[in-house]
Amino acid sequence: MPEVYIDSLSIKNFGPYYGEHTFELGTEGYRRATLIGGKNGAGKTHLLRALYLATVGESGAIDLKKVESGSDATRFDLAESLNRRAKSEGEDSCSMTLQLSQRDETGSIGRTLTLVRQVRWRPNSPPVFSSKANLSGDSQWIEDEDKVQKLRDAFLPRHLTRFFFFDAERSQSIQLNEREITEGISRVLGLYSYSELEEDLRQLTANKIPKIYGSGSEAERRLNDITAEILRHESNLKTFSIDESDQKQELRDNISELDEVEDQLKSIGAVDPEQLTKATKQREEIKSTKDKLEANLGTAWESTLPISLLGGFRAELYDYLLKEERRRDFENRKASVEPKIPQVKQAVFENVPPNFVLDDSLRSFYEAQIDVALQSLFNPPPEGMSEKIFVVPERNELSIQIRSKLRTQATAIQGLANLCAELERKTSELRELDQTLKVLNSDSTAIALGNELRERRGSLLKHKEQIDEKISNIQAERTLINNKLHELRKEETNLSEQVQKVQKGRDLNSLAHRYRDAVSQIKSCAAVSLREKIADIVGGLWLDITDRGLEYVGMEFDQHWNCFLKKSDGTRVSWESANTSAGQRQVRILAFTEALRRLGRFVTPLVVDTPLGRLDKEVRENVLERLYLSGHQSIILTTNAEIDPKSDLFDRIAPHLSRVYTLNPQGDPESNSYQVRVSNDYFKRVL
Structure with a gap:
């Protein structure tokens, strides 16, 4: 499998990065990681965003806005990403230049790709993206957007980037909705092509062949009718799936807004009427x-x-x-x-x-x-x-x-x-x-704001109940459709056998059905096999790192990637009822990403922000060594609270580091003079 590397990133006038800054990110022998430090608000998240946008392009802005669905203060907004100082000096654009390379198993560089993404701001109009790419050995730059993206996909496809470039504290890559997760995993593991072929064969038997060759025997006509009905139900199922994903996204936004309301109530010290009456x-x-x-x-x-x-x-x-x-x-x-x-x-x-x-x-x-x-x-x-x-x-x-x-x-x-x-x-x-x-009666503004926030909280809770009810109804409808599809597919299989016997393999329609059945079986077997491999890898890593081997012996995933933990007596419990902490959930997500990296058709670099924020001190070293530093290339954005430059933890990982950087913010974050200075050390610790 080819290994993909990020050799360097240059950013100019993006977020807090005034002027041009270049980060050399390549590996050196067994030193395969780059550690970039910075305190909260120093620009680490903007650096992760720059890497993602440089790789994915314009559609990356939509992805970031979707997964960073927090408050207005933290949500990604491309319209506000131009450096304020540069804007005050008349600049109207920012740029990101990324150099990628592919290497074979011996480490020899096969080819390199340079991607340049530029964003230009216009008065009273949305920002405009432009891209160009250059492949090693070519003298001309490619500026056609479709060709640029095809070159990008040959090195680092978007579905891989969405899984392996992430903010660990937010579990960003797994905040994608269920449809995106399933499709992404299918693409990472190479199963998506089977689904596309199966769909093409079904369309062929349902539409094109009957028009050319006629409906044939009664069994063929019934088979075609059932195939059309299956297509209709599957279309409805996709619609319901999208609706459910949208509702779940709305639910996450609702919960996030509820959390923000609770935080505001705490921060302003809003007066509770019950507390006032009691006092x-x-x-x-x-x-x-x-x-x-x-x-x-x-x-x-x-x-x-x-x-x-x-x-x-x-x-x-x-x-x-x-x-x-x-x-x-x-x-x-x-x-x-x-x-x-x-x-x-x-x-x-x-x-x-x-x-x-x-x-x-x-x-x-x-x-x-x-x-x-x-x-x-x-x-x-x-x-x-x-x-x-x-x-x-x-x-x-x-x-x-x-x-x-x-x-x-x-x-x-x-x-x-x-x-x-x-x-x-x-x-x-x-x-x-x-x-x-x-005090309670003096701040009338806080009292009014508190009443407003509590009213907003009540409205959000009511809306949450409505969303939960909608999701429940959609899931019930999906269950009914799945049951109906199960019966239709059984009948489709029986009719396919009849058609195959009648036509004896000479009819193209029957042949297409046989191919489709074969593809479906191959996809099903491959999916089960890969799901079992993923469960073995994720379960083994999670049990070792979190030290819960005395309670559980393994992990399983069902076809919807719902997680279950296995006990030694053969019983299993759902992940939600296993009393796991936020840190243990993060370890499971990281182990899941590591499993995809090991089994994927591409061996990709790992880019992670806030890697240890939710983790217990006891598991940090294991997570660093077994997950973040186990691949061929890792780019880690962290704070000195997670990895202290004077700690034994830094000394243990130092042999794995090819270089370190520190992001040093300067000036008032709300002023036009605010910017980030990059130094070649880790909080003054030099390799």
Whole structure:
């Protein structure tokens, strides 16, 4: 198989590249890779675009716009690709010059092709493409567009470029729709010619032969009718396939726009009405709690603070109040008993029956006993009793209340401190909420924009549901048509056998059907075989690089290139349900590209931008060595965050590098002076 190389690229006044810049990209022995570094926004993507446009030509602008379906800030727009400084100086065109070469397995250069693409801008009109090419050994330049593209296809066809020139972070090559992927794979692997031959033979048997030779037997007429019906259904199937691809592209654009809306909502800090309502309610609750605390604190200050000011006198006052209470108890008992002693004596000794009357000595004795007994109710006075009472009320309730407050003073002081701390905390919370509400309510522009973005998000989600429903309906229709085609093809095969028996190979119609059946069988067998080979290569690389060999033993693809992972017990699971990360998906895509490169009819160079952006650190080295650096030529556009010039990773890949460049942006990106300077190092690291 011939190997195709990109020897050099020159770009002039394209994007941030002011003036002319030339990148030598050829290989040197076993040094088969070129590493081009640059920070985000330094011009790596424009360099990838320049390579693609230089190779493909004008149709490449349509491809780039389709696969770079991001926001307006990142989507490719050819109308804005003229360098601003050059435009301000009166320049109206940019150019890209690419030199390709083909080499045999020994490495000898067979021939070279130089492609020149020029884009000229005109006022109030779309940009105009012009191309020319020169094949080694020819003295004349070829400017006819069809001839230029045929020469290009002989070196590096468009369908190969679409797969092997890509932005790894965007998975750009696999963002093509299903029809483009299937057709591209078919072309890369050489299966497309079988499909074209099968279609030509079917058209021959359906249209040309019946007109020349007549319909023949009933079986032939029925066979021709079925062939026409198959063509009609296949045409409908292609239409549905295109519709589905368009709907999926619209769905990707819708999801991308949804992501952009979400990013804008985050970037502007748009106010969520629910958040505003929640914050307002929370402020009311905290304000109510703060008011209650202030009321409680006011009550506490009225009693606790004056008592606390007594200091050491508090204990003295407590003891004295206790003595007063004892004096009051004594005085109260004495006051209640002493006046009644004469009455008690009179009630006991007066007005008694004559036989119970005591003589004077006995009466005196018992009167003295009663007097002592009654006096004992309040005598002797209790110890620790005060001599005077200063609390006015006759009862001790007020004194007891005062003593209770004096006794609980330590706890009251702590409670007062707790109340103050709690009030301070609530005051701080209220102040923070007031600040938050002030910010939420102050930026009316952000609030209005947030409401607009949320309304747009709702509209996009509704549109997404509609697209999903359309895709589901289209897929259902495709399933019905496929089932019908399956039945028609079975009948077509049976009728073909009848026609072959009747005509015994002498009828051209039957012969054409036999050729078509043979082509179909060859294509089917080749497709199955190549799909199995691709699955073996992709599965092996993916399992080795991602270290998931303990979970799975291999990989399979169905006829629509849907991916399944095989387990050791023979079961298989779909890729979507296998819990794979974005990095592992990228490894699978890269392994898929590597499989196509190994099995394709052309051995193409690999051009990749942002090669390691989504990959885990553990798999970066494996991806670099087994995928990006395994081919005959690789051009890698990367940042120093992916490959640090001072890292062991750079030291390991350095022996594979033929040269390095760094893209150094200069000036304000929004000004006319912004441009890129190219240096022959990798972030100041020289090979």
